[in-house]
Amino acid sequence: MPDKQRIIPVNIEDQMKSAYIDYSMSVIVSRALPDVRDGLKPVHRRVLFGMNELGLSFRSAHKKSARIVGEVLGKYHPHGDSSVYDTMVRMAQEWSLRYPLVDGQGNFGSMDGDSPAAMRYTEARMQRISETVLGDLDKDTVDFQLNFDDTLKEPTVMPTRVPLLLVNGASGIAVGMATNMLPHNLTEVVDGIMATVDNPEITIDELMRHIKAPDFPTGGIIYGMDGVREAFRTGRGRVVVRGRATIQVDDHDREAIIISEIPYQVNKATLVAKIAELANEGKITGISDVRDESDRDGLRIVIEVKRDAMANIVLSYLYKFTPLQSSFGVNNVALVRGRPMTLNLKDMVEEFIDFRIEVIQRRTVFELNKALARAHILIGLLVALDYLDEVIALIRASSNPDDAREALMRGDFIDDKDAFWNKFRALVEEAQTAELVVLEGDVLSEAQARAILDMRLQRLTGLELDKIRDEYAEIRHLIDDLRDILGSEARQRAIVKEELLDIKTRFGDERRSEISHDTADISITDMIANEDVVVTISKLGYIKRTPVSEYRAQSRGGRGSRGSRTRDQDFVEHLFIASNHNYLMLFTEQGRCFWLRIYEIPEAGKQSAGRVIQNLIAMPMDDTVRAYISVPDLTDEAFLANHSIIFATKKGVVKKTSLELYSRPRANGINAITINEGDQLLEVRLTNGSSHVFLATSKGQAIHFEEEKVRNMGRTATGVRGISLDGEDDAVIGMVTLDHVEDADKTILVVSAQGMGKRSDWEEYRITNRGGKGVRTLKVTEKTGNLVAIKAVTETDDLMITNRSGIVIRTSMDELRVMGRSTQGVRLIKLEPGDEIADVAIVSTVENLESEAEEVKGEEE
Numbered sequence: 001m002p003d004k005q006r007i008i009p010v011n012i013e014d015q016m017k018s019a020y021i022d023y024s025m026s027v028i029v030s031r032a033l034p035d036v037r038d039g040l041k042p043v044h045r046r047v048l049f050g051m052n053e054l055g056l057s058f059r060s061a062h063k064k065s066a067r068i069v070g071e072v073l074g075k076y077h078p079h080g081d082s083s084v085y086d087t088m089v090r091m092a093q094e095w096s097l098r099y100p101l102v103d104g105q106g107n108f109g110s111m112d113g114d115s116p117a118a119m120r121y122t123e124a125r126m127q128r129i130s131e132t133v134l135g136d137l138d139k140d141t142v143d144f145q146l147n148f149d150d151t152l153k154e155p156t157v158m159p160t161r162v163p164l165l166l167v168n169g170a171s172g173i174a175v176g177m178a179t180n181m182l183p184h185n186l187t188e189v190v191d192g193i194m195a196t197v198d199n200p201e202i203t204i205d206e207l208m209r210h211i212k213a214p215d216f217p218t219g220g221i222i223y224g225m226d227g228v229r230e231a232f233r234t235g236r237g238r239v240v241v242r243g244r245a246t247i248q249v250d251d252h253d254r255e256a257i258i259i260s261e262i263p264y265q266v267n268k269a270t271l272v273a274k275i276a277e278l279a280n281e282g283k284i285t286g287i288s289d290v291r292d293e294s295d296r297d298g299l300r301i302v303i304e305v306k307r308d309a310m311a312n313i314v315l316s317y318l319y320k321f322t323p324l325q326s327s328f329g330v331n332n333v334a335l336v337r338g339r340p341m342t343l344n345l346k347d348m349v350e351e352f353i354d355f356r357i358e359v360i361q362r363r364t365v366f367e368l369n370k371a372l373a374r375a376h377i378l379i380g381l382l383v384a385l386d387y388l389d390e391v392i393a394l395i396r397a398s399s400n401p402d403d404a405r406e407a408l409m410r411g412d413f414i415d416d417k418d419a420f421w422n423k424f425r426a427l428v429e430e431a432q433t434a435e436l437v438v439l440e441g442d443v444l445s446e447a448q449a450r451a452i453l454d455m456r457l458q459r460l461t462g463l464e465l466d467k468i469r470d471e472y473a474e475i476r477h478l479i480d481d482l483r484d485i486l487g488s489e490a491r492q493r494a495i496v497k498e499e500l501l502d503i504k505t506r507f508g509d510e511r512r513s514e515i516s517h518d519t520a521d522i523s524i525t526d527m528i529a530n531e532d533v534v535v536t537i538s539k540l541g542y543i544k545r546t547p548v549s550e551y552r553a554q555s556r557g558g559r560g561s562r563g564s565r566t567r568d569q570d571f572v573e574h575l576f577i578a579s580n581h582n583y584l585m586l587f588t589e590q591g592r593c594f595w596l597r598i599y600e601i602p603e604a605g606k607q608s609a610g611r612v613i614q615n616l617i618a619m620p621m622d623d624t625v626r627a628y629i630s631v632p633d634l635t636d637e638a639f640l641a642n643h644s645i646i647f648a649t650k651k652g653v654v655k656k657t658s659l660e661l662y663s664r665p666r667a668n669g670i671n672a673i674t675i676n677e678g679d680q681l682l683e684v685r686l687t688n689g690s691s692h693v694f695l696a697t698s699k700g701q702a703i704h705f706e707e708e709k710v711r712n713m714g715r716t717a718t719g720v721r722g723i724s725l726d727g728e729d730d731a732v733i734g735m736v737t738l739d740h741v742e743d744a745d746k747t748i749l750v751v752s753a754q755g756m757g758k759r760s761d762w763e764e765y766r767i768t769n770r771g772g773k774g775v776r777t778l779k780v781t782e783k784t785g786n787l788v789a790i791k792a793v794t795e796t797d798d799l800m801i802t803n804r805s806g807i808v809i810r811t812s813m814d815e816l817r818v819m820g821r822s823t824q825g826v827r828l829i830k831l832e833p834g835d836e837i838a839d840v841a842i843v844s845t846v847e848n849l850e851s852e853a854e855e856v857k858g859e860e861e
Contacts, residue, residue, distance in 0.1 A: 028340055032174035034181075036334040036341075036348065037355040038133070038158040039165025041172065043087045046076040048101065049154055051126050052134050062105045062123035069119050076147050076154050081119070088124060089116045096265075097168050098183035098217045099507065101130045111218075111262075111299070112269035129507050133160040139366045141359045159359045161499050162507070163189050163352045165334060166211075177340060179333040182231075182239060182264075185215035187508035190500045196349050197493050204233050204346050211345060212515060214239060214328075219261035219512040223325070231330035232345040241513070243324045247311040255311035257318070259301035263326040268294065272301060274322045284321060286314045308544070308602035308611055356496045361486065368482040371475050373447075378472040380448025381455065383424055385465050387413050391452065401453060408452055411443030530581045534841075535601060536610065536802075537574040541624060544610030545601045548577065575802050575841040578630040585662065586617065587627040587647075589680050593672035594619055595665035598630070606808070618668045627684040634663045644687050644712065647672075647719060648695060648735040651679040654770070655719025656710040659686065674718045683735040694736040694765065695723045696750065696777060696790035703774030704765040707737070721771040734790040738762055746792045747818055750778050751801070751828060753785030753836045758825030759793060759818055777821060784824070789840040800841045801829050 034041050040048075050072035056063055069084045077084055090096045092104030095111050106122035109115060116122060141159040146152070169183040192210035196202050213228045221242045222228065231237025244261035262268060272292050279287040286309025293300040303318075305311045319325040332343045336351060343351070384391045390413035398404035407413070414420045420443070444452075458464060485491050533545040578584065580599040587593055594617040602611045614621055627647075633639060640660040647655040655673055662672065675681060687693075691707040703723040710720065723732065738746060748765065751757040758778070768774060778787055793799070797813045809829050819825065829837065 028174040028177065028335075032172040033177075033179055033333060033335050033340055034165060034170040034172070035157055036165060036336045036343065036351045038160045039163065039168060039170060039334075040158060041170070043077055043079070043083060044091065044101075045158055046072050046154065047084060047088050047091065048126065048130060048134060048158065050076060051102075051124070051130075052137070056125040057131060058103065058126055058128040060125055062103070062125045065104075065106075065119040065122040065124050068124060075152055078148050085116075085119045092124060095218050098215060099127075099129055099162070099167055099186060101127055101133065101168075103127045111267070111294075113267045129162060132162050132503060132507075133158050133164065135159065135161060136359065136363050139363045141362045141366070157355075159363075161356070161503055162186070163193060163349075165352070166348055169214075170334070174340070177333055178331060180329055180331045181334070182214035182328060182330060183216060184211060184213075185509070185511045187504055188212060188215070188511070190504040190508065192345075193349050193353060194497050194500055196346070197353060197497050200350075202346070204344060207345055207349065208232055212511075214513065215511050216241065216264035216513045218264050218266075219514075220244060220263050221261075221514045221516050223516050225515065225517055227327075227330070231332070235330070235332035235342040235344045235347070237330045239328045239330060241326055241328065242319055242516075244514070245315055245318075245324070247315070254307060255305040257303040257305065257311055257315050259303070259324065260299055262299065262301075263323065264328070266323045266326055268292065268299065268301070271323050275303065275318065275324075278321055284314065284317045285309065286311075308604055308608070310599065310603055313599060353493075353496060356499070357489075357492050360492050360495050364482050364485045368479065368486070371479045371482060375472065375475045375479060376445065377448060377451045378468060378475060380444050380451055381468050382472065383444065383448075384408075384452045384455075385460075385468065386424075388460065390414070395453070404453060405446065405449045408449040409442045409444050409446060414443065417443075530579055532577055532579055533598065533603075534800075535574075535576055535578055535584070535598065535630075537613070537625060537628070538609070541613045542610040543601055543613050543616065543625075544604040544608060545580075545598060546604060546606055574625075574628060575800065575839045576628070576630065577841065579632070581632075583631045583634055583665075585629050585631060585684070586613070586619075586625050587629075587672055587681055587684050588619060588623045588669075589626045589675070590620075590623045591671060591673040591675045591681060592619070592623065592669045593662055594669040595634075626681040629684050629686050631659070631686065634665070642688060644689065644707075646685045646687050646691075646693060646707070646710070646735070646737060647681065648683040648685075648722060648732055649675065649679045649719070650682045650731040651676070652695065652697075652721060652723040652725050652732050653679065653719040654693070654695070654710055654722030654735075655713055655717055656687070656707065657713055657715055657717070661715050671716050674716050676718060682732055685735055685737040687737050688739060688742075691737040691739050692762075692767075693722070694738070694748065694762070694790060694792075695732055695774070696734050696736075696787055697723065697725060697730050697774075698733050698780075698786040698788075699726050699730045700776055700778040700780040700787050701726065701774045702748075702750075702765055702777040702790065703770075703772060704762075704767050705770040706767065709770045724771060724773045726773070733787050736790055736792045738792055743792060745794050747794070748777075749789075749791040749793045749799070749813075749816075749840075750787060750825070751789040751791075751837060751840050752778060752780070752825070753788045754783065755801075755827050755829040755831050755837060756784045756825045757816070757828040758823055759813070759816055760821045760823075761818060762792070764821040775821070779822075779824060785836065788837050791840055791842055793842055797842050799828070801837055802839045802841075803829070803831060803835050804838045805832070805835050807835075 030042055032041070038045070047068070051068055054063060054068065054071055056068070065085060065088065068088065069081050072084045073081055088102055089104070089108050092100055092102035092108050094100055102124050103126065104122060104124050107117035108122060136159045137155060143156045144153040145156050147154050165181065166184045166189045167186045169181040171180045172178065188211045192207050195210050196207065208229070213222050213225065221244055223240045223242045227238040227240060231239065241263040243259050243263055245257050245259045248256050248258055250256065262271060272290055275287070276290045278284040279290065286306050287303055288306045289304040291302045293302055303314070305314055332348065333340055334343055336343070391408070394407050394413045395404050398407060411417065411420070485495070532548050534548050535543070535545050537543045578598050582598045584596045584598055584601070585593055586596065596616060600616065604610050613619060613625055629645065640663050643659040644656050645659055645662065653676070662670070673681065687707050689707065692704060693707055694702060694704050696702040701723070713719065725731065736748065746762065747759040748762045749757060749759040765775060765777070778784065780786055793813050795814050798810050799813060800808060800810045802808050811828065816826065
C-alpha cells in the first residue's frame with residue numbers, strides 16, 4: 001500500500017445508518033416531495049424552467065417534446081429522459097391535473113391508460129396559467145442554486161401566484177414517508193386564502209366555508225364529508241368518491257346505467273373490464289351488456305340492465321364491487337423550509353401567504369433598487385442639461401472619452417460650484433443614496449457621467465428635457481410607493497389579495513366534483529324506495545314482484561284482469577303484499593330457511609312469469625319453497641325477543657320457535673324444522689306470544705287454540721300435533737294467527753276451490769284443545785269443492801284471488817257480509833270450466849292502489 005494512504009476503521013452499522021440517512025434525505029428533498037411554497041417537485045420545476053428558457057410561453061408556437069426533454073435533461077435533471085417526459089405528459093393531461101400547466105399537441109395518452117406517443121412525435125408549450133407560476137422569476141424573488149455540474153443556475157422554488165399545492169395536489173413515495181394531496185377548486189382556494197389574509201385567526205371550520213372539499217379533474221361525487229373534514233383538520237383522512245351515473249329508460253322500457261364521470265385516477269378501460277368480469281362471473285347479476293361509448297365529446301359508459309333486474313340495485317353493486325367508487329387516503333406531507341411536515345388546510349394556506357409576502361418583499365426591493373438606479377441617472381442628466389453648453393464644450397475639449405468622463409465626474413464644467421451646490425444639493429445628495437459608487441469630492445458618479453456621454457443629440461431638445469423631468473417625477477413617486485410597501489405589512493397583504501383576485505378572475509372556474517353529505521358507507525337499502533309490492537311465487541318456483549298499482553279493484557263476481565302468465569302446468573301458488581325493505585323468509589319443503597330482501601326479487605309485470613327462486617338463493621334444485629313470512633327487521637332485539645314463528649304442516653303438525661333463532665341470514669340457508677316422511681311444510685306465521693291459532697282442513701274442519709298451548713322448541717325440532725285429520729285424503733290447507741287486541745276487528749274468511757266463500761266472526765270458532773278435530777267451518781260438497789284457503793280479514797281489506805290459469809280478481813271485503821259459521825257462503829269469482837282457485841291474498845285499501853290493467857273478457861290471450 002502507498003505510504004500516503006492508510007486504512008481508517010469504520011463501524012459498519014454507523015456507516016450504513018449514515019449512508020441510508022443521506023440517501024433518504026436526498027430522495028425526500030430532491031425527488032419525491034413537493035415544496036409547500038410552489039407545490040412542485042424538482043422535476044416539475046425543472047420542466048417549467050426549461051420551457052421558459054426555451055421561450056415556450058403560451059403565445060409561442062409548440063416545440064418538439066424531444067427538444068424540451070433534451071433541454072431539461074442536459075441542463076437540470078440528469079435522471080433519464082423517461083422521467084422528464086412522463087412528468088411533462090402528466091402536466092398536460094386534463095384528467096390528471098385540475099389545472100394543467102403544459103399545453104400538449106399530439107397523443108398525450110388517454111384515461112384508458114394508453115401510453116403517449118414517443119417524444120419525437122409530440123409537441124408542447126406552456127399553458128397560460130404557467131405564466132403566473134414563473135412570473136417575476138427575473139426580479140430576484142427566489143433563490144437560485146447551481147445545477148448538477150455547477151455550470152448553470154436554476155431556481156430553488158417558483159415565485160408562483162397560483163397556490164399549486166392546493167389546486168393541483170401532489171403524490172409521491174419517498175423513503176419512509178409518502179404524500180398524497182388532493183386537488184381543489186381554484187376559485188374556492190382563492191376565496192379561502194383571501195379570507196385568511198383578512199382574518200389570520202380564522203378556524204379550519206370557517207375556512208371550510210370557502211374551501212369546501214377536493215375538486216377532481218374528472219368530476220365525480222364526493223360521498224360523505226367526514227373524511228374531508230378529518231383531512232382538512234389533521235392532514236390525514238379518507239375521501240370517498242363515486243362516479244356520476246344516471247339511469248335512463250328507453251322506448252321499450254328497458255333500463256340502462258349511463259356513467260358520465262369516473263373517480264379520479266381510475267383507469268376507464270380497467271373499470272369497464274372489471275364490470276364485464278363481475279357480470280360474467282355472476283357476482284353482479286342483472287347486466288346484459290357493457291359498452292364504452294366515450295368520444296371527443298366526453299366520457300360515456302353504457303351498462304344495459306336486464307328486464308327482470310333493478311337498475312338502482314345493479315348500480316349499488318357497481319359502487320360496492322368496482323372502482324366506480326374509490327377512496328383516497330389523504331396524507332398532506334410537503335417540504336417546509338427543507339423539512340417534511342404533515343400539514344392541515346390552514347397550515348398550507350398560511351405557508352402560501354407567507355411565501356407570497358416574501359416574494360412581494362423581494363420583488364419590491366428589486367424594483368426599488370432599479371428605480372433608485374434610474375433616478376440616479378436622471379439626476380445626472382438633469383444636471384448636465386442645466387449646464388448644457390458647458391458640458392458640450394467640456395466634451396469637445398477632451399482628448400478621449402475617458403478624459404471626458406473623469407472631467408464630468410469632477411464637475412469641471414461648473415464655474416461657480418457654490419451656486420451649483422445651492423441649486424442641486426438636494427438632488428446630488430439624493431443621488432448618493434442610490435448605492436452607486438461616487439468618489440469623495442466628485443459631483444457626478446461614473447454611471448451618471450457615462451449616461452451623459454451616451455445621451456443622443458435628440459435628447460437636447462426642450463421637449464426631451466421635459467420628458468426627463470416627467471420621468472424623474474414618476475420615478476420619485478414610484479420610489480415613495482415602493483418604500484411604503486416595504487414598510488407596511490397591511491399593504492403587502494393587500495397586494496396578496498389583489499394578485500389572487502386577478503388569478504381568480506382569469507383562471508377560476510366552477511366546481512366539477514359534486515359534494516354529497518350522505519354517509520360514505522354504501523347502503524343499498526337506502527337507495528330503494530320503501531313501497532309496497534305484490535310478490536308472487538308459482539307452483540314451479542318462479543318468483544317476481546310487481547307494483548300493486550297494476551291491480552285494480554273490481555266488483556265481486558267479475559272475471560278479473562290478467563295476472564302473471566304461467567308456464568304449462570304451473571300456476572301462482574303464493575301471492576302477498578310486502579314492503580321493498582322487508583325481509584322475505586323462505587321455508588322449503590325439506591325444512592330449510594332462506595332469506596331475501598324484497599327489493600332483491602326481480603321486478604316484472606303481471607304477465608311475466610318471473611325468475612326461478614333457485615337463481616336467487618342457494619337452494620337445491622330438488623327443493624321447493626312451501627311457505628314464507630315477511631319480516632320488517634331482523635336486527636331489532638326487542639322485536640326478535642317478543643316474536644315467534646309458528647309452523648304448520650299438511651299432516652296437522654305445528655311447531656313454535658323463537659324468531660331470534662332465524663335472525664342471522666346465511667347464504668346457504670339453515671335448518672328450520674324437521675319434516676317427517678310423507679309430510680310437507682304448509683304455512684309459517686309470525687306471532688307475538690298471545691296469538692290464537694286457527695288451522696283449517698280441506699274437508700271443512702277448523703280448530704282454534706291458544707298459542708301458549710304450543711311450547712317453544714329448537715330450530716330442528718319436528719313439532720306436535722295441531723289438528724287431527726279425517727282420513728288419508730284430508731290435509732291442512734291453511735293457518736291463521738290472531739291477537740285479541742290487535743285483531744279484534746278481524747273476521748275469518750274461508751274460500752273453496754270452486755269460488756265459494758264466506759266470512760264469520762272468529763269468536764264463533766270456540767277454543768278447543770290442540771290436537772282435536774275442531775269444528776265445521778264449511779260444508780264441503782261437489783258444488784263448493786274442497787276448502788282451499790282460510791284468511792283473517794277486516795271491512796277495509798280487499799280480497800285478491802288468483803286461479804290456476806293466472807286470472808286475478810280484486811274485490812272489497814265490505815261487499816261480503818259477515819255470516820254464521822255454519823252457512824254455505826256466496827260465490828266470490830266465476831270460474832271457467834275445469835279451472836280452480838289457486839291462491840287468495842289480502843290487500844289493504846288504505847294504500848289507494850290503482851290499476852292500469854285492461855279487463856280480460858274471458859278470451860284466451
